[in-house]
Amino acid sequence: MKQMISHPAQMGMILQSARKSQGISQAELARMLDASQPAVSRLELHPENIKLADLLDMVHRYGLELWISERPKHGEQIPGNNVETW
DSSP: OOOOOOSHHHHHHHHHHHHHHTTOOHHHHHHHHTSOHHHHHHHHHOGGGOOHHHHHHHHHHTTOOOOOOOOOOTTOBOTTOSOBOO
């Protein structure tokens, strides 16, 4: 899966989807993160409040990677894609 994220809510959906696809409950994840189940729920529902350390821990536990890349400038083509940016 490769996903561009432009809004915090997208990160919450990705984290929730990854957790569910691996059969991990919020309670199990909470134990792994040394947090409470309501805290995990808040992270998924309101990812704009997530601490970077918690985000990286969750990404690692789900076997995901977080990449940051330079955004193409207006009118430039995205490498490997025939779509121009706007």
